[in-house]
Amino acid sequence: MRRKAEGTLLMLSHQDNERLTRIGRGAPMGELFRLYWIPFYPAKDLTADGQPKRIKLLGEDLVVFRDSENRVGLIANACAHRGAPLMFGRNEACGIRCVYHGWKYDVTGAVTDMPAEPPASRLAARVRITAYPCRERNGVVWTYMGPDPLNPPPLPNMEWNLVPDENVVVTFRVQECNWLQALEGEIDSAHAPILHGRIDAKGAIADWIAAKDLKPMIQSIRQDFGVSIAARRQLGNDKLYWRVNQFLMPFYSLVPPQSKFPDLSGHAWVPMDDEHTLCLMFSYHPTEALSERTRAVFLDGHNGRESGHASRNAYAPKSPTTPYNDFWTKYNPESGFLFDYESQKALWFSGLPGLWVQDAACQSGLSPIYDRSTEHLCSSDAGIVMVRRLLLDSAADYNQRRAKPPGVDDPDVFIVRAVSLTLDEGIGWADAGDRVMRARPGSGFGYQL
Structure with a gap:
């Protein structure tokens, strides 16, 4: 932002407009937003073992769901196996199961089942998809997409x-x-x-x-x-x-x-x-x-x-x-x-x-x-x-x-x-x-x- 000498306000430069409006990962505003808890969904619209919902936040393609134990999960939409969309996944028994090959994920993004893999396979222990912590307060679901998901800041008192x-x-x-x-x-x-x-x-x-x-x-x-x-x-x-x-x-x-x-x-x-x-x-x-x-x-x-x-x-x-x-x-x-x-x-x-x-x-x-x-x-x-x-x-x-x-x-x-x-x-x-x-x-x- 600049000012004329007499004090008249001037417009944003093209570069500053880009800095303020681009919010993906790595963009200055995108990184700033990720420091904060983000309110993103009405809690009443997520039912236990109900339909997963595709969402976008800060440019990321995600799925939100409520599992069998009433926990809210926010995970990547793309299955880690071959990229099938988890928005079509089966939400059952404490996780989302991909309908393509049956890989199943819990609210932390961990793989809990790979039905087509042999029993001795250790692949599930090495695979994890993006997942963000969620909290509920007074009917709104919040998520933290920041640099330290294991130690997020407190929810803002609004x-x-x-x-x-x-x-x-x-x-x-x-x-x-x-x-x-x-x-x-x-x-x-x-x-x-x-x-x-x-x-x-x-x-x-x-x-x-x-x-x-x-x-x-x-x-x-x-x-x-x-x-x-x-x-x-x-x-x-x-x-x-x-x-x-x-x-x-x-x-x-x-x-x-x-x-x-x-x-x-x-x-x-x-x-x-x-x-x-x-x-x-x-x-x-x-x-x-x-x-x-x-x-x-x-x-x-x-x-x-x-x-x-x-x-x-x-x-x-x-x-x-x-x-x-x-x-x-x-x-x-x-x-x-x-x-x-x-x-x-x-x-x-x-x-x-x-x-x-x-x-x-x-x-x-x-x-x-x-x-x-x-x-x-x-x-x-x-x-x-x-x-x-x-x-x-x-x-x-x-x-x-x-x-x-x-x-x-x-x-x-x-x-x-x-x-x-x-x-x-x-x-x-x-x-x-x-x-x-x-x-x-x-x-x-x-x-x-």
Whole structure:
């Protein structure tokens, strides 16, 4: 990233865009991601001795399954014998058995049976396929793909994955673009009242405080967990409205609550490969069960439109040979995200059917890896610039000096919240928000929404 002498923000160079978006093994960002635990599958969708599921994570072709003893295994899709796909394997008696020649693997990747080999063969003891440790917490399966699988760091203490089940909704979907394009959409406060707005001045969106000032002033600060990105809007009467989004290393975003929508939300933007992202969305309340109405909107949409979550009606499952086959949606570049020009003329500024669809269309409608060297950044992109710099610095620090970011080994670094604050002019948001931005599991917001 570079700046003109007068301070105008410049675009990413082609080289830096490549560094940030390429996530395979050996790539700087790929090696950085492998330091962290990665949330990657809903636990309820894996049944003991049930169908193995093909997935992709960080460019690797893998299969996830739950064995007869309820342990989750994440192993290479290719059988070590002759490369037959284990996604067709028989999940039985504590392992996956390849249907080609019957080689069987347990959750550690060890070969436990080779039916076509003679009894005296010692080949099974010498063969092992790639396997990654998995842990479950509050309905989500996590994996560690890092350099020391026998001694992984602790799971990160993120509030959305610690609250009671009735307080949270977590959904998964696939998006057809690289992880960074998806992430940057959610840490950009300037777009929300524009992209998600209506032209008929009806509905709850018209009452957003953010919609009353479309020219926010952005301030950002680096934190031990990542970056706090604050958008300041004028309220009048010497009052300022601050919405502070959070970027958490390496691929999380947190969105502030609003008075009419008093829940916290965000995403894990998990790279499947260079051009596809697993979007894990969470919405939760720190102290209260989500209402049935709120849960229904998240899971079923509202009046035929999508909320921030992919509804049950959004999915368009693919064949079992497709990674994450159950989590692809009908809103994609091929379908034009079901853009409706008549709706754009009469009701919705974007003409796109719901919140996450509007975001996804802008993030992935043009190209899975957009050439950021053609951008012309402006003042509202200051937070995005700081996040890019942090990522590039962190990747360089680790790949060149093996210096790990703070959150890798300290799980409590991530106990934070995004916040919405109304403050008098002259009061700094960082100082005023320091206490309430630190989450205290089981405690309320600590301020008036």
